[in-house]
Amino acid sequence: MDTTNPTTGLHHLGWSIEQVIDTMAEYRPTSRKGLESEAVRCAAMPGQACAYKICEIQIRRMRARATDKLGDRFDLRAFHDLLMSRGSAPMGYFELAVDAWIEKQSERVTRTSVI
Known part of the structure; x- marks a missing residue:
């Protein structure tokens, strides 16, 4: 899986939003709030x-x-x-x-x- 975009796990692998956030946090120097926002956006708009x-x-x-x-x-x-x-x-x-x-x-x- 592409670790730069673990949101693919959200839809393809059935991950929870929390799993996506935790995985992104390992690879990105972004605030937790920013990661949460991205994960929720990707959950709501899968193709975005x-x-x-x-x-x-x-x-x-x-x-x-x-x-x-x-x-x-x-x-x-x-x-x-x-x-x-x-x-x-x-x-x-x-x-x-x-x-x-x-x-x-x-x-x-x-x-x-x-x-």
């Missing part, structure tokens, strides 16, 4: 942790794509602002927004370098 991780991976891929295409012109703060300004939306929407942003940044650099 998985969805969070999938979104994190996709955002890292989008960031890598933007960095690769823009190189030194990549602006992490602008990338972050782009994502945060969209609010809660399907991941496909973010993919389209990032692609459009990369295109716009590329065009701006091309126009500026020609002048």
Whole structure:
């Protein structure tokens, strides 16, 4: 089992919330209250942790794509602002927004370098 996310034991292995908290406490320097909050959240919303991780991976891929295409012109703060300004939306929407942003940044650099 993945010891970084013992909440899988909660659903797959039938652990109690207390067992999850105790296991997380062995591996994480987080307050007991924080661990309790995470365990209860995962008990109430079983797919939330998985969805969070999938979104994190996709955002890292989008960031890598933007960095690769823009190189030194990549602006992490602008990338972050782009994502945060969209609010809660399907991941496909973010993919389209990032692609459009990369295109716009590329065009701006091309126009500026020609002048």
